[in-house]
Amino acid sequence: xxxxxxxxxxxxxxxxxxxxxxxxxxxxxxxxxxxxxxxxxxxxxxxxxxxxxxxxxxxxxxxxxxxxxxxxxxxxxxxxxxxxxxxxxxxxxxxxxxxxxxxxxxxxxxxxxxxxxxxxxxxxxxxxxxxxxxxxxxxxxxxxxx
Amino acid sequence: xxxxxxxxxxxxxxxxxxxxxxxxxxxxxxxxxxxxxxxxxxxxxxxxxxxxxxxxxxxxxxxxxxxxxxxxxxxxxxxxxxxxxxxxxxxxxxxxxxxxxxxxxxxxxxxxxxxxxxxxxxxxxxxxxxxxxxxxxxxxxxxxxxxxxxxxxxxxxxxxxxxxxxxxxxxxxxxxxxxxxxxxxxxxxxxxxxxxxxxxxxxxxxxxxxxxxxxxxxxxxxxxxxxxxxxxxxxxxxxxxxxxxxxxxxxxxxxxxxxxxxxxxxxxxxxxxxxxxxxxxxxxxxxxxxxxxxxxxxxxxxxxxxxxxxxxxxxxxxxxxxxxxxxxxxxxxxxxxxxxxxxxxxxxxxxxxxxxxxxxxxxxxxxxxxxxxxxxxxxxxxxxxxxxxxxxxxxxxxxxxxxxxxxxxxxxxxxxxxxxxxxxxxxxxxxxxxxxxxxxxx
Numbered sequence: 001x002x003x004x005x006x007x008x009x010x011x012x013x014x015x016x017x018x019x020x021x022x023x024x025x026x027x028x029x030x031x032x033x034x035x036x037x038x039x040x041x042x043x044x045x046x047x048x049x050x051x052x053x054x055x056x057x058x059x060x061x062x063x064x065x066x067x068x069x070x071x072x073x074x075x076x077x078x079x080x081x082x083x084x085x086x087x088x089x090x091x092x093x094x095x096x097x098x099x100x101x102x103x104x105x106x107x108x109x110x111x112x113x114x115x116x117x118x119x120x121x122x123x124x125x126x127x128x129x130x131x132x133x134x135x136x137x138x139x140x141x142x143x144x145x146x
Numbered sequence: 147x148x149x150x151x152x153x154x155x156x157x158x159x160x161x162x163x164x165x166x167x168x169x170x171x172x173x174x175x176x177x178x179x180x181x182x183x184x185x186x187x188x189x190x191x192x193x194x195x196x197x198x199x200x201x202x203x204x205x206x207x208x209x210x211x212x213x214x215x216x217x218x219x220x221x222x223x224x225x226x227x228x229x230x231x232x233x234x235x236x237x238x239x240x241x242x243x244x245x246x247x248x249x250x251x252x253x254x255x256x257x258x259x260x261x262x263x264x265x266x267x268x269x270x271x272x273x274x275x276x277x278x279x280x281x282x283x284x285x286x287x288x289x290x291x292x293x294x295x296x297x298x299x300x301x302x303x304x305x306x307x308x309x310x311x312x313x314x315x316x317x318x319x320x321x322x323x324x325x326x327x328x329x330x331x332x333x334x335x336x337x338x339x340x341x342x343x344x345x346x347x348x349x350x351x352x353x354x355x356x357x358x359x360x361x362x363x364x365x366x367x368x369x370x371x372x373x374x375x376x377x378x379x380x381x382x383x384x385x386x387x388x389x390x391x392x393x394x395x396x397x398x399x400x401x402x403x404x405x406x407x408x409x410x411x412x413x414x415x416x417x418x419x420x421x422x423x424x425x426x427x428x429x430x431x432x433x434x435x436x437x438x439x440x441x442x443x444x445x446x447x448x449x450x451x452x453x454x455x456x457x458x459x460x461x462x463x464x465x466x467x468x469x470x471x472x473x474x475x476x477x478x479x480x481x482x483x484x485x486x487x488x489x490x491x492x493x494x495x496x497x498x499x500x501x502x503x504x505x506x507x508x509x510x511x512x513x514x515x516x517x518x519x520x521x522x523x524x525x526x527x528x529x530x531x532x533x534x535x536x537x538x539x540x541x542x543x544x545x546x547x548x549x550x551x552x553x554x555x556x557x558x559x560x561x562x563x564x565x566x567x568x569x570x571x572x573x574x575x576x577x578x579x580x581x582x583x584x585x586x587x588x
Contacts, residue, residue, distance in 0.1 A: 063379055065187055102202055102390065103180045109389020114159035125147065136249035139189040141241065 052088050055080045147252055148192030153387050154234070160258035161204075161391060163290045164232050165401050167260055168205030170284050170408055171227045177393045179204045181232070181385035186378065189250050190237040198261075200382040203231030204391060211410045212280045216424060218272045225277050226265030232391075235259050260290070266305070266316065271332035271339075278302055278328050283409045287433045295327055302331055306338040308346070317342070317351075321358040322368055334361040338368050412436055425453045428461075434471050441478035446486045455481060459499065463506050475509035476502070483512040492516065494523045497569055524571045530563075530579055533571060537562045538583060548584055556580060 057073040057080060068076070119125075131138035168175050182200035208227035214220055237252040262281060268274040282293035282300055293300045307319040322338060325331045338359070345353050359368040407415075412430040421429070429439050435456065442452045460481075464471060484505070488498045493516060501515050516522060524530060537559060538545055548555040556577070563576050 063185075063381065102178055103384040104386070107389060108392075109156060111158040111161075112155045114157050125149075131247075133249065136240065136251055138247050139239075139250050141246055141248045142189055 052084055052091075055084060147255065148194070154197060154256070154385075156388055156391075157258050160232050160260070161393075162401065163288075164204045164230060164260055165393065165398060166288050166405065167262070167285065167290055168208065168230050169398070169402050169405060170288055171205070171208035171210055171230065171262070173205035173208030173227060173230060175205050175393060175398060176202055177395075177398075178202070179391045181388045181391075182382045183385050184233075184380045184382060186380060188236070188239075189248060190239040190252075190255070192237070192252065192255060196234060196236060197385050197388065198233035199231035203229045204393075205230040210277065210280055210284070212273075212276050213413060213423075213427060214272065214276050216427065220423060223267075223273060223276070225267045225273075228263040228265050230260055230262050233259050233261055266307075271335035274304060274335055275328040275332035278331060280409065283431065283433075287406055287408055304331060304335055306335055306342070308339055308342045310346070318354045318356055320354065320356065320368075322361055323358060323371070324360045324362075326363070330361060330363060333366060334368060337366065341368065406433070409433075419449055421449065421453055425457065428457050429453060432471070438471050438478050438481075442482045442485070445479060445482035446489075448485055448489065451485050451489075452481065455485070455502070459502055460506065463503070474506045476505045477509075480505055480510075480512050487512055487516070491523060491525060491572070493521050494569070494572060496573075497521050497523070500569075520568075521570060524567055525575060527575060527579060530567075530571050530575050531583075533563050533566050534559075534576070534580055534583055537566055545584070556584065559584065 055077065057068070057077045058070070061068040061073060126132060129137050165175060179199060179202045181197050183195040184198045184200065185195040187194055206229045208230070209224050210227060212223045212225065214223060235254045235257045237250050237255040240249045240251070242249060264277060268277060278300075282295075285291040285293045285300070291299050295301070302325050304322050304325065305319045306322065307317040309315065309317040320338060320342070322334050325334055342354050345351055358371045360371045361368055409430050413426050416426040416429060417423070428435075430436050439452060439456055442456075443449055446452070460471070460474070460476070463469075464474060467474075484498055484502060487493050488495055493501070501512060501521070504510065504515060505512070524533075541559070541562065544555050544558055548559075559580055560573070560576055563571055563580065564573070
């Protein structure tokens with residue numbers, strides 16, 4: 001998955017909640033450490049808390065299904081706040097006369113025809129499935145979508 | 147499957163289908179729209195997010211016109227369409243009943259879907275069911291989907307709330323899932339309305355909570371599935387891996403110009419032709435039947451006869467043999483030929499019915515069959531007289547009984563004449579001449 005970090009501060013975006021990048025459990029610590037370095041190199045404190053909500057780390061961890069102890073959540077909160085503030089510099093940009101874009105980058109897209117293509121290496125896909133009961137993938141029983 | 151490194155690519159056909167459907171539902175199209183990630187965790191969602199359209203869907207603010215079935219009182223209704231958007235399907239999750247695990251089939255994951263959301267304009271189960279049936283008709287007419295609920299090509303969830311008469315604010319809404327047919331939808335809605343009304347009457351309106359209930363077909367009731375604790379937080383953000391969807395005026399106009407005549411337009415046109423509402427609803431229901439009808443009357447404009455044949459004998463045959471109108475061997479051209487032959491008197495109506503069956507089963511042409519089986523109607527009075535004379539001569543006993551007062555025996559004689567002429571004698575002429583002859587010598 002080509003997941004990229006996106007912080008949207010444009011008026012067009014409906015939610016006033018700032019979205020942090022889609023951290024995966026393994027990438028979390030690594031990505032976070034890199035950002036911390038960048039903030040220190042700049043040797044500035046960014047106090048642009050203004051319109052950006054304080055991250056509720058416990059809730060973020062819950063919705064992202066990352067288990068954090070209350071202590072870890074407390075530790076990370078100010079560090080995450082710093083990252084948010086660093087991005088918060090963008091709020092200083094004057095957007096008065098700018099038309100809101102509905103999404104970043106203006107590259108025209110590529111499309112595919114509506115015709116099926118067979119993938120050659122199904123065996124490799126199936127071999128990578130942790131628990132396979134032909135022809136289904138076995139998963140733990142989950143009833144609620146919450 | 148959420149494989150690392152795999153990226154989504156937009157299928158150009160879903161855009162076309164979305165525009166067709168948006169136009170057919172009288173929506174405003176967003177010439178610029180985007181995709182968003184709807185994030186949640188569930189075993190049938192391998193990426194952990196569903197690509198959908200959140201705040202800028204491709205079509206909004208439309209409406210659909212519906213004719214309620216006659217058996218429920220008929221009438222026109224117009225229901226608002228809030229939006230139509232594109233999204234991807236998740237996999238299919240199967241619960242094995244007992245057991246500590248479930249099974250996932252990912253074959254349909256990633257397949258594009260169109261989601262249609264209606265305004266809360268329906269007031270009864272029937273209205274909602276007819277709304278859904280009309281959507282099914284529209285998508286079939288457009289060729290956007292086969293709309294089969296049994297196959298999962300059309301899936302419906304409903305939200306039901308009630309409020310005291312006079313109150314402007316809507317009541318708490320309850321979602322109902324697991325509806326497998328339009329009639330189940332109708333019954334589930336009526337049940338839920340009654341359930342909520344009962345709670346109000348008992349002073350327990352606060353027991354109506356925002357939740358998802360399942361319709362149990364066996365027990366014919368809704369049951370709690372899970373209670374929603376506030377709204378789900380899907381943390382939407384724009385999908386970075388898919389481009390903006392840009393529609394040009396040309397593209398949209400091109401599609402608009404190529405839209406087929408939609409069910410509502412067909413119904414109005416058939417009504418204007420003079421067909422009864424019952425005929426109209428039947429003929430416009432299936433786009434193939436409507437095309438067959440249109441093709442038939444193009445050649446021979448006897449609308450009533452064409453409608454009767456299609457709704458009567460042909461529909462009955464299709465039902466018995468479980469065939470669609472495109473699968474029977476009869477062509478609209480031959481049906482119009484049949485109608486013309488009966489109208490011109492070449493063959494009798496009764497013979498026409500017989501030929502029809504053979505045409506549906508084996509095909510062939512009307513002209514061919516008439517010749518092959520020597521079915522041309524006998525309309526020459528001299529010919530008919532000869533046959534009648536023969537029949538009367540062969541049945542002296544019945545003749546006496548008739549002359550003695552048993553006038554009902556005319557039917558017997560007529561039957562004998564038809565038998566003798568192998569069904570070809572024109573019934574009207576037969577009866578006319580028969581009466582003359584039978585009454586003559588008295």
